[in-house]
Amino acid sequence: MLLFFVLGLLVHVVFFASIFDIYLTSPLVHGMTPHWTPLPPPAKRLVLFVADGLRADTLFKLDEEGNPRAPFIRNVMMHEGSWGVSHTRVPTESRPGHVALIAGFYEDVSAVAKGWKENPVEFDSLFNESKYTWSWGSPDILPMFAKGASGDHVYTHSYGAEREDFGAQDATKLDTWVFDNVKDFFRAAPTNQSLFSKLNEEKIVFFLHLLGIDTNGHAHRPSSREYKDNIKTVDVGVKEMVSVFQQFYGNDGKTTFIFTSDHGMTDWGSHGAGHPSETLTPLVAWGAGIKHPQKVSAQQYDDTLLKEWKLENWKRLDVNQADIAPLMASLIGVPFPLNSVGTLPVAYLNNTDLFKAESLFTNAVQILEQFKVKMTQKKEVTLSFLFTPFKPLSDSKQYNILRKARSYMKREKYEKVVSLCQELIHLSLKGLSYYHTYDRVFLGINVVIGFAGWTSYASLLIIKSHSNLTRSTRKEAQKPSRLLPCSFVAIGILVAFFLLLQACPWTYYVYCLLPVPIWYAVLREVQVIQDLVASLLAFPLSRLAGSLVLFALGIEVLVLSFFYRRVLTAGLVGFAIWPFFTPLWTRAKVTSLSWTSFSLLLAVFPLMPVVGRQPDLSLVMSAGLLILLLSLLVITFLIKRKERVFSEEILVHILQVLSTVLAMLVVSGTHSSLLRKQGLPLANQMVSWAILGPTGMLSVLGTVLAMPVVYEALFPLVLSCLMFVWIHLEQETLQQSGISCKQKLTTIEFSYNMDISQFRQLYLDDLRRAFFLVFFLVTAFFGTGNIASINSFDLTSVYCFLTVFSPFMMGALMMWKIFIPFVLVMCAFEAVQLTTQLPSKSLFLIVLVISDIMALHFFFLVKDHGSWLDIGTSISHYVIVMSMTIFLVFLNGLAQLLTTKKLRWRGSPKSHLI
Incomplete structure (x- = not known):
């Protein structure tokens, strides 16, 4: 029995892991040559503001009095630059959002689980391609781009992780820390000749990561005064930063500013899925190389939203989040990030048609090269007679599109160049997806065959060992023929040889060879199968x-x-x-x-x-009282049943009652303290961790009481009954x-x-x-x-244990x-x-x-x-x-x-x- 469980566990671990090899593999390829626009860029430097957790509608919508929540940003949209909505992808979390913004590709979903600070795979980014990058902000975001950069040209300035406290009095301090440190940085720069020289180079980037809005959204929800006031703080800070840059560089007109967000937030203060409040983020760009506002009479987007935002007459230019990376690269003239899959939004560019066409051509060639590398890699490990190329983008098709684009470029037919390049990008992206999922059907078939075999074997084992369906008719088991094991050994050798010829990864051997012994075990029970069929035929x-x-x-x-x-x-x-x-x-x-x-x-x-649930302390306390009542009834029953009053079982239940009382006191005290914005009391935190450990049904319910939101504490109580x-x-x-x-x-x-x-x-x-x-x-x-x-799930449910941001600890508690x-x-x-x-x-x-x-x-x-x-x-x-x-x-x-x-x-x- 133990051997069966061990084998069963291994089989299911393989089936479980298969989903990551089939659906969750890294889309990145390596070995491409960098490409950049050969024309002079419009900007020498770029400033990227990322307001973490900022929703597009909350920024663009006017407040209750009809005034903009971010008057400076609003003024930029109407008088200086271009604006639109950036559409993110799932998961709408901080890491994938920043990777899409800065590296231009949508990171594999599993990367979220592999690390928040470390890179699960190496990737190129705008920061890596820049001459120098300086960044300020969260210690969870900045390191991933510094460690992925070649050389020593990406500098980070981050605060301590202890500042990311959801129970803190004022989360806006996370943003004011960034603004203050940027001011100090430029104030000290003239006295540091080396730094001053670097700051006056071209192709440099400044990254300001602003986490306050996200923190206030988690702690108080996006509808709260704290969240909306934080937007005003960010708006004032951005205005000050623009002034700092303009003063330092003497208004040379060579600075581009990008203001956006990595993800939005739901009404209940969470993010990670695909609700529009999470996937619609603001994008505002102004400065060198950015087109000025355009007045229009009609737009292609939702007119209701635009009227609500009072922006129906200002042209809205939407992008996919990954499109921002090539936009920033073209503005400062650095190579497009090698793994970028974004399409340059030429509508944002204020430059000549030649520059737009050349930039988009470079963008198309950069994505096409990824396609070529991916195709070559797949072709090298596939038998020639089995290889099926991506027909919509054959070699001749690639050559024709590139030749036509260059021809139109010489004849100054730039609109046709743009159209051809967009077609090439579209086909290249489809081709990348095709080769990325090339083995999906093959692997899926093998996993399904293994699944069906294992389920059949388990069913036969039940019937054979613990059923009378076949016992009355089954004779003494015959010795199996040698033909069956020899046949399966031969099948296994053929499968392994086939995989070896294609230089497949070792995991492919597991998925493809596992069904062989499983189905051998099934077919060994042919007598049981026959008796089962006979029994079922005799059944009404x-x-x-x-x-x-x-x-x-x-x-x-x-x-x-x-x-x-x-x-x-x-x-x-x-x-x-x-x-x-x-x-x-x-x-x-x-x-x-x-x-x-x-x-x-x-x-x-x-x-x-x-x-979307609002915390309700009364429901949590009611659940606690019911648990106490149940505990007292159990203790009374035990006292009546036993001769000794203080038996071991009674003492255990008394301890469980105490843990429940402590949980109720901790929840009440913590809730009151957080409302007063005094943070999590240390005593409450210690008690919460103390009652997390004991076992037993009632103490487990006490643990649930320490993780309340609304009615969750009642659920395990009813379930237990x-x-x-x-x-x-x-x-x-x-x-x-x-x-x-x-x-x-x-x-x-x-x-x-x-x-x-x-x-x-x-x-x-x-x-x-x-x-x-x-x-x-x-x-x-x-x-x-x-x-x-x-x-x-709501982060507020773990606030009795910790309020300082710790994704893995909070995730483990939930x-x-x-x-x-x-x-x-x-x-x-x-x-x-x-x-x-x-x-x-x-x-x-x-x-x-x-x-x-x-x-x-x-x-x-x-x-x-x-x-x-x-x-x-x-x-x-x-x-x-x-x-x-x-x-x-x-x-x-x-x-x-x-x-x-x-x-x-x-x-x-x-x-x-x-």
């Missing part, structure tokens, strides 16, 4: 069809719940009425009514909103089924060494129990939030909060398994088969087209199901650790205590 057709339909319907309900949380409500309502269609209602009315009541209560939670009733209900079901045991159980040890498969075989009711477990696990995941989207209901379900299932005398191995295999069928569903539902939100969500669904499958093994052990050591049955089975 209507009953068999009904069972298959119910099973398929149950799987589809579980799959749909990942997309629509309300499906869980429908399922729980179905669970609530289930006892009324069984003998349970007549024999165990109290238990049945309790089951129905708690099922209906739990069904309310998936109907509640997962985002339903799980307790489930244990009783399954005992009643077992009694009614008339199942007899080979031995009477008086004490059951929670131990891996125990094999209770000797007690009885599996029945159809056990399939229902396994389905209940999977359904409750999914409910635990999606009951109060959508784990497929990080937008469903994952533990999500994990707690999962543990409660597994503990209950451990009790159900033991009290109903279920064979643990086979029941686990049933759960494994159900979750694997779900995972196969999601594997087919993974998208590589459509919106980035759709793509990311489809991938995260697969990852969630696979993670659930992998961690079931560990959770089973954790459940045994967290439950008490014994189940005592005194009298009737229903008087047991866990």
Whole structure:
């Protein structure tokens, strides 16, 4: 059994990792030659302001009194420069946003998990191509561009990480720190001859990263006075910075200013997904080389928004976020970042048509070279007769477009040059995507074959070991023929040789060779397969069809719940009425009514909103009082049952009561302190971390109390009550089924060494129990939030533990909060398994088969087209199901650790205590 679980774990780790090789690989290629526009650039220097977390609508919209929130920026839009909306991609996080802005490509989603400061892959950037770059701001953003730069020409000035405190009195200090340090920098520059000389070079960049707006948005939400006042602070600071640069450089007219944001923010203060409030960011450009404002009578964009912003008569020029990098490169005359996939927005340029055409031509050649390198790399590792080139951009097509563009350039037909270059860029980007996903279908087929084989093998193992479907007809197992293993060995050798010829990565060998031993194991059980078919043919057709339909319907309900949380409500309502269609209602009315009541209560939670919630301390305190009441009832019961008042169990429950009281006090005190903007009290922080450690159901609920927003503390409480009733209900079901045991159980040890498969075989009711477990696990995941989207969770839930920005620590705390209901379900299932005398191995295999069928569903539902939100969500669904499958093994052990050591049955089975 241990060997099977180890092998099963390895198989699922491979299936889990496959999604990263198929859908989440780095799009970067290396070995290209830098390209830059051969004409003199309009600017000598560029100043990039990035207001982290700034929404486009909040900046452009007038305030309640009809005045602009950023009067200086507004004045620039109307009198000095060009403006528009920059469209970001998912994930709308700080790292990918800045990489798109400064390096010109959309970093692989998995890079967010690999590091916030370190580069998972090396990439070229505007800073690297510049002569010198000076940057000020967050220690989380600046290092990634300095460490990726060649030589020593990118200088960073960052504050300490402790300043990024969501509970601080004034987060605008993060921005004023940047402005003050820039002033000090230029004030001291004339006294430093080396620095002064560098500052007067050409092709230099100044980067001001402004984190205050993002911090205030997380802490107080974008609708708050703090967020909007921070915009005014940034506006004043930008105005001062422009004055500083103009004074230092004597108004030489060679400075370009770019003001934008890496991402926006939802109304509830989060970002990471694809809501328009997150993906629409402002872009305002002015100075050298930037076109002046253009008045128009009609625009191609949403007229309602423009009227609301009072900007319907000022031409709006939208771009994709990656387009900003080539724009900045062309303005100061540096090579386009080598991996940039942005298209130069020529509408922003105030220059000759020749300069625009030459710049866009350079842009097209730079992207085309990426396509050529990518094609060459793929061609070198693919057998010639199997290689399928990207036909829309053949060598002859490339040559014709470039030849025509040069011809039109000589004849000064610049509009046609621009059109041809845009076509070439479009085809090159499609070709890059084609070769980037070239092996996707091949790998996907192999993973699906492996998936199907593993699910078949697990199903056969259940039938062979713990079912009477075949036992009556199966004869003594025959010795397998040598032909079968020899055939599979030959297949494995052929597959390995094929991969070797194509110089495939080692992971390809794993994905392609894994199905070989799996299907060998399946076909070895040919006798079981034959007996199973014979048994099913003897089964009543209507009953068999009904069972298959119910099973398929149950799987589809579980799959749909990942997309629509309300499906869980429908399922729980179905669970609530289930006892009324069984003998349970007549024999165990109290238990049945309790089951129905708690099922209906739990069904309310998936109907509640997962985002946009305002903190409600009264609900959190109410949950705490209910937990205390439950604790006191348990203590009273234990005192009545035991002779000694201060037994070990009673003392544990008393400690759990104290942890709950402490959690309530900490939440109340922290909430009050943060409202007064006095930060997180040290005593509260220490107590919060102290109560995070203890185990046991009630202390786990106390931990949930320390991570409140609104109703989340009530969810595990209701779930725990339903799980307790489930244990009783399954005992009643077992009694009614008339199942007899080979031995009477008086004490059951929670131990891996125990094999209770000797007690009885599996029945159809056990399939229902396994389905209940999977359904409750999914409910635990999606009951109060959508784990497929990080937008469903609020950073305020961890403010009792820390308020200083720490992405991994905050993420770990939120994952533990999500994990707690999962543990409660597994503990209950451990009790159900033991009290109903279920064979643990086979029941686990049933759960494994159900979750694997779900995972196969999601594997087919993974998208590589459509919106980035759709793509990311489809991938995260697969990852969630696979993670659930992998961690079931560990959770089973954790459940045994967290439950008490014994189940005592005194009298009737229903008087047991866990």
